[in-house]
Amino acid sequence: MSVTSDLTVIMKQEVGKAAAAKVKSDSVVGLGTGSTTAYAIEYIGERLRSGDLKNIVGITTSFQGEVLARKYNIPLTTLDVVDHIDIAIDGADEVDPQKNLIKGGGAAHTQEKLVDSLAAQFIVVVDSNKLVDKLGSTFLLPVEVIPKAVMPVMRRLEQLGGKPELRMGIRKAGPVVTDQGNLVIDVKFDSIDDPATLEMTINNIPGVLENGLFVGVADLILVGEIIDGKAVVREF
Template identity: 65%
Template sequence: MPKSTSSSDAVKQLKKEVGIAAAKRVQSNMVVGLGTGSTTAFAIAELGRRLSAGEITNIVGIPTSFQATVLGKQAGIPIRSLDDVDRIDIAIDGADEVDPNKNLIKGGGAAHTREKVVDSLAAQFIVVVDQSKLVDKLGTTFDMPVEVLPMAIAPVTRAIEKLGGQPTLRMGVRKDGPVITDQGNMVIDVKFEGGIDNAPELEKTINNIPGVIENGLFIGVTNLVLVGELKGDTPSIREF
């Protein structure tokens, strides 16, 4: 087997293991925030399996994206909106970067606005990642996404450049034109040379720019991180 295929299979297995581990923390009668992305997809599938097997009952899912809605329905999880519930007991979501303080960059799937709403409301927010997503400093391996009203792309871009960022409009893959979010907005990916020095301050500053809907910095939101790691050839789950 080619090395690249073997490596890809190992990462997929890590994502599956950590997604299942998070899903096992859900108990009957819970309202569950359903995150977006490849790792969370495994958690949603496991929740569906547990429901079908009768291991848990009477849960409902609050999706963070169209993808999460579809996967939740396919798994047999009753889907509700925030209008229908008065609480979220637990949210399970992935991340593109996690620093030692459990702060995150999210938004690789352009769903960070809805994710931040749901994840911030949860009594417990669990982040599921493989070991490649751990960083010493945010912004060193993944650019910070910013969701922007289409009419404000030009002024927001100029404002971000004044803050020292290097913004790029995210373009679609295998389609012409920019990525459009579930809310009908556009995404700017912002690179900061050397990473982000003061993420809590930058989160507020970016969100105060008129035309910005939300950015991908998640500061002080995470309760628990489950990390899938390989020890030799054996997948393991580490908590922090």
Template identity: 70%
Template sequence: MTTALDPIQVMKQEVARAAAARVSSGMVVGLGTGSTTAFVIQFLGDRLKSGDLKDIKGVPTSFQASVLAKKYGIPLVTLDEVETIDLAIDGADEVDPQKNLIKGGGAAHTREKIVDALAETFIVVVDSSKLVDRLGSTFPVPIEVLPMAIAPVSRAVVKLGGQPELRMGVRKDGPVITDQGNMVLDVKFSHIDNPAELERTLNNIPGVVENGIFVGVTDWVLIGEIKDGQPIVREM
């Protein structure tokens, strides 16, 4: 069990617990990817096991989410099998004051955007370090790209003022490969004045599958913070 000695982990757990508490019996739930949503999946499994929650179905956004859901006993369905997603819960790498996001640190942003955009309600779970005044200030924009198009997409991104870098594997030689078999360019922009416009522009480059700017999708942001030595969760 995580102790208060690791405040980031404590914040992640508290905010995950708050999000998992918003799931009701009978819901179809979009299951996000990443360290905070891993706790959400664990807490949903705990609620199912205790009988506090019944008859939920999960739509995973990645192989990681799928593996965790199976581990914690959450039945999984695909988008072919459900009409709607009642609630999606996911993390973010950056959140601005308008609740716009940059996601894709785990290279799962394509599936995440599909699931999160379909959800009736989309809850973002973050710790306070992810809050920014302006998107792109701490995190590059991840772009999923077909492997054959890496060079032309990189050139197009440079023309837009971005600095693209091919994401490389950690403890693996070669680039990161997404669950769809594509590659990821991490693009640093000096400033993003209009996130919605940049999101559209990037997705219009031939060879781009999806990018990590999420505009107008988020309903609630739950933020984990440490105040007076105690973890608290606040809403945005």
């Protein structure tokens, strides 16, 4: 492992730790998906084990989060049982200056949006290369669709100016299947000038379950950076 990749791991750990430090006892916590969020889940587990944190329950946004929460002995509940979420911690694939996001690199954006939108405080954990001037600059927009609707939805996305592609599995024959049993279309837009309108327009296409635009949901962005050979976390 190179020094840079070592530092990248340390940076992700520091961002995860900074997010975990914001969790208070007696709270319901949304536990997101992704490599940086995984460290936050680990550190929440450590705080529970040490007694620094008491009486919390987690709600996960993916099977990955569920596995990690059980590994670190974080009690879990569901949205059927609780009537609120105090804080949610999750990653993002892109963050713009208005704190709007593109999420869905892990194909969990439907459950993520459900949990993150319900949270009184939604904290996003990212490294600085996820910061962009405009959404869609570096990352394709994921759209979750029911399997029967793939072709009609792709045609409609083309009419909206997008270049859609069905996400295929890695080390799996065929397409990626979400935790809900649906498929994901990744869409390249040359420019997403109005994320709020595009989010609603895509979600109104019959057969679309949810897309990866998160507009006006994030409260706090914790950004990890490597400055002068050190891992640093700043709030944005």
